[in-house]
Amino acid sequence: MVTMRDVAQAAGVSAATVSRVLSGSRRVNPELAARVLAAQDELGYRTNLLASGLRRQRTDTVGMVVPQVGNPYFSALMEAVGRRLQRVGITVLLVDAENDPDAEAEGLHRLLDRSIDGLLAVPVDEHASTAALTEAAERVHLVQLDRAAEGVPADLVAVDHLAGIRSAVDHLVARGCSDLAFVSAEPRDSTARERARAFDDAMRATGATARASAFGSYTVEWGRVAATRLVEGGRLPQAIVCGNDLIALGVLAVLGEAGVDVPGEVAVTGYDDIGFATLTAPALTTVRQPVDSLAEAAVDLLLGDGPGEDGPSVQRFVPKLIVRASTDPSAPVPHRRRVQERP
Amino acid sequence: MVTMRDVAQAAGVSAATVSRVLSGSRRVNPELAARVLAAQDELGYRTNLLASGLRRQRTDTVGMVVPQVGNPYFSALMEAVGRRLQRVGITVLLVDAENDPDAEAEGLHRLLDRSIDGLLAVPVDEHASTAALTEAAERVHLVQLDRAAEGVPADLVAVDHLAGIRSAVDHLVARGCSDLAFVSAEPRDSTARERARAFDDAMRATGATARASAFGSYTVEWGRVAATRLVEGGRLPQAIVCGNDLIALGVLAVLGEAGVDVPGEVAVTGYDDIGFATLTAPALTTVRQPVDSLAEAAVDLLLGDGPGEDGPSVQRFVPKLIVRASTDPSAPVPHRRRVQERP
DNA sequence: CTGTTAGCGCTTTCAA
DNA sequence: TTGAAAGCGCTAACAG
Numbered sequence: 001m002v003t004m005r006d007v008a009q010a011a012g013v014s015a016a017t018v019s020r021v022l023s024g025s026r027r028v029n030p031e032l033a034a035r036v037l038a039a040q041d042e043l044g045y046r047t048n049l050l051a052s053g054l055r056r057q058r059t060d061t062v063g064m065v066v067p068q069v070g071n072p073y074f075s076a077l078m079e080a081v082g083r084r085l086q087r088v089g090i091t092v093l094l095v096d097a098e099n100d101p102d103a104e105a106e107g108l109h110r111l112l113d114r115s116i117d118g119l120l121a122v123p124v125d126e127h128a129s130t131a132a133l134t135e136a137a138e139r140v141h142l143v144q145l146d147r148a149a150e151g152v153p154a155d156l157v158a159v160d161h162l163a164g165i166r167s168a169v170d171h172l173v174a175r176g177c178s179d180l181a182f183v184s185a186e187p188r189d190s191t192a193r194e195r196a197r198a199f200d201d202a203m204r205a206t207g208a209t210a211r212a213s214a215f216g217s218y219t220v221e222w223g224r225v226a227a228t229r230l231v232e233g234g235r236l237p238q239a240i241v242c243g244n245d246l247i248a249l250g251v252l253a254v255l256g257e258a259g260v261d262v263p264g265e266v267a268v269t270g271y272d273d274i275g276f277a278t279l280t281a282p283a284l285t286t287v288r289q290p291v292d293s294l295a296e297a298a299v300d301l302l303l304g305d306g307p308g309e310d311g312p313s314v315q316r317f318v319p320k321l322i323v324r325a326s327t328d329p330s331a332p333v334p335h336r337r338r339v340q341e342r343p
Numbered sequence: 344m345v346t347m348r349d350v351a352q353a354a355g356v357s358a359a360t361v362s363r364v365l366s367g368s369r370r371v372n373p374e375l376a377a378r379v380l381a382a383q384d385e386l387g388y389r390t391n392l393l394a395s396g397l398r399r400q401r402t403d404t405v406g407m408v409v410p411q412v413g414n415p416y417f418s419a420l421m422e423a424v425g426r427r428l429q430r431v432g433i434t435v436l437l438v439d440a441e442n443d444p445d446a447e448a449e450g451l452h453r454l455l456d457r458s459i460d461g462l463l464a465v466p467v468d469e470h471a472s473t474a475a476l477t478e479a480a481e482r483v484h485l486v487q488l489d490r491a492a493e494g495v496p497a498d499l500v501a502v503d504h505l506a507g508i509r510s511a512v513d514h515l516v517a518r519g520c521s522d523l524a525f526v527s528a529e530p531r532d533s534t535a536r537e538r539a540r541a542f543d544d545a546m547r548a549t550g551a552t553a554r555a556s557a558f559g560s561y562t563v564e565w566g567r568v569a570a571t572r573l574v575e576g577g578r579l580p581q582a583i584v585c586g587n588d589l590i591a592l593g594v595l596a597v598l599g600e601a602g603v604d605v606p607g608e609v610a611v612t613g614y615d616d617i618g619f620a621t622l623t624a625p626a627l628t629t630v631r632q633p634v635d636s637l638a639e640a641a642v643d644l645l646l647g648d649g650p651g652e653d654g655p656s657v658q659r660f661v662p663k664l665i666v667r668a669s670t671d672p673s674a675p676v677p678h679r680r681r682v683q684e685r686p
Numbered sequence: 687c688t689g690t691t692a693g694c695g696c697t698t699t700c701a702a
Numbered sequence: 703t704t705g706a707a708a709g710c711g712c713t714a715a716c717a718g
Contacts, residue, residue, distance in 0.1 A: 003695060014705045019697055029703065044478075049456045050402070051695035054393045054710050061457075069425075070418045070618075079413055082439055086446075091453045094437040096425055103429075110434045113392045114404075135387075220622065253622050275413075279563065279596050281624050346711060357689045362713055372687065394711035397694050 002045045010039035061091045062118040063111035069096040072274040080295035101125045105132035118302045123149035126190045141306045145298045147190045157298040160316040164287040165198035167321040168269040173206045177238035181211040183226040184243025185218040223250020231258045236266050245270035245277050252280050267327040282325030290317045345386045353382035404434045405461040406454035412439040415617040423638035444468045448475035455482050461645045466492035469533045484649050488641045490533045500641040503659040507630040508541035510664040511612045516549045520581035524554040526569040527586025528561040566593020574601045579609050588613035588620050595623050610670040625668030633660045
């Protein structure tokens with residue numbers, strides 16, 4: 001391994017000078033600097049970030065924990081966050097919680113033990129994630145993203161799901177649907193709880209009738225199961241409001257296989273607007289989450305000073321309903337040559 | 344920050360003893376050990392992995408670089424690798440190359456500078472990735488996964504695309520298709536090149552006729568564009584062989600919008616078998632890549648000794664054709680309650 | 687079995 | 703402006 005001392009020796013200067021040249025922390029005689037850079041190039045020297053981090057007590061590294069890497073919504077979030085942080089020279093250490101609070105807790109420890117400068121977390125569970133995140137918040141600047149865990153003293157950047165679900169329901173009601181079913185994930189995380197609550201509120205506000213809500217997980221498979229039950233149950237609702245797009249994809253697949261006309265017999269809405277939402281037949285009407293805005297706000301908070309005297313802040317972004325054919329036969333067909341949208 | 348010395352002091356022992364107890368590296372008087380553990384618990388001490396890594400010259404951390412986090416095939420690979428490494432107590436640092444060799448090179452440096460113990464790479468470009476990966480191979484144990492870059496002295500774990508494409512073509516020909524079109528990515532990475540080559544070979548071997556192959560990128564959007572051209576070109580081929588599933592999804596969407604009957608008028612095959620392949624209408628016939636086997640083999644190599652005297656090894660897995668409705672109207676409809684397959 | 691000591695590679699005082 | 707020296711927190715070698 002080539003060390004800074006090697007470079008110093010080759011350049012005929014002290015290690016301190018090499019450090020100064022490479023970090024730009026102080027003015028150095030241009031001639032010496034040139035020798036240092038030449039020596040570095042010659043030897044192929046690279047700074048050892050372990051040693052540098054240990055000494056500086058900063059690593060220019062932040063951690064990010066997401067519930068599931070394979071969920072396209074989270075990968076979009078990861079991409080958006082990664083791009084933003086790369087720009088300011090910060091590396092992201094990614095941890096997949098595998099939808100399991102224990103794996104999440106272990107992942108958090110792995111990150112913290114590596115002396116990260118900050119942490120972005122999308123908590124798996126509103127309650128089960130609290131302990132590990134609270135501990136994390138004590139050790140490092142933490143920002144919660146997309147979801148919150150109960151009682152964690154950290155800023156939150158999230159989406160206004162009340163508005164999101166409401167926009168979907170309003171749209172459906174305006175199109176004449178009055179008999180709705182809600183299919184979503186068990187309200188173990190804050191988004192699932194808020195969306196469920198929002199659906200109930202919207203029912204009351206619009207006077208529409210709701211079937212008993214069906215709660216499972218944010219997966220295609222659950223969408224399939226729930227839709228199968230509805231199909232086999234006989235009388236279909238006029239619309240199925242899904243808690244996320246994966247569920248909606250499963251629902252659409254089953255309805256398609258069963259020969260149910262969408263949106264003629266049943267309208268379907270999703271939530272997230274993942275890339276695949278334009279690919280179903282019919283294309284999926286969905287609530288688009290502002291991934292870039294979320295990532296930007298979260299990163300800004302993370303690079304900022306942290307919660308002030310008046311406690312953690314909460315930032316909510318209002319999502320936008322994207323109307324497609326699954327609720328509206330007259331919705332524009334995705335233009336064939338248009339670049340695929342990726343919110 | 345609470346350090347090992349604090350724990351030592353609280354337990355009335357030396358730092359060395361604390362280190363021994365926590366790492367289990369040597370026998371320690373049980374009574375002292377108990378005091379150490381109590382003190383650790385009391386103070387909430389956690390080992391500083393920066394310091395530990397610096398001293399031990401090992402970090403129990405490996406890096407992984409993938410072309411694009413958002414591509415479901417790669418996220419499946421990431422998940423499989425992550426699960427395997429977690430089991431042996433190794434943390435994965437993930438870097439997204441954003442399909443850009445420059446970003447990839449920078450990401451590689453970020454990883455190497457963090458003293459990773461090993462590196463798993465899926466090279467973005469067969470040639471443009473060579474320099475950075477060769478340099479990486481000199482600094483750390485490198486294993487190439489899924490794709491190879493030309494001339495990099497590192498083991499490779501990949502898929503036998505000759506067999507994969509051949510199985511798709513044979514299936515189509517057996518079903519009576521003799522006029523085929525190949526739609527894939529520009530052969531800038533090894534998989535794209537090998538699949539293109541395999542398609543040509545298969546044409547010769549089976550005597551089927553091929554349209555001029557259309558090369559773009561491994562994206563839904565390129566699938567849309569290419570399919571639009573075919574549709575507008577007039578006489579459609581009897582089958583479209585796609586270089587990956589994303590392309591196939593785009594192709595299916597356009598054919599669907601154009602009212603073309605699949606597989607009646609045109610059969611379509613994909614490659615990868617991502618989760619969404621079961622969700623299209625019709626469901627997609629595709630070549631399933633053995634993600635778990637790839638991950639297992641790559642991790643085993645990474646944890647092993649590296650290339651021996653006789654140069655880098657190459658391990659090829661034979662993928663399996665999964666026949667669904669996009670090539671065969673009599674193919675079994677995905678069972679409604681079956682757990683979603685994720686290769 | 688335990689403690690003392692040295693040093694991983696770097697940055698940052700402090701003196702010159 | 704530059705260099706010498708100390709030390710970030712940990713572990714391995716060496717004594718005892």
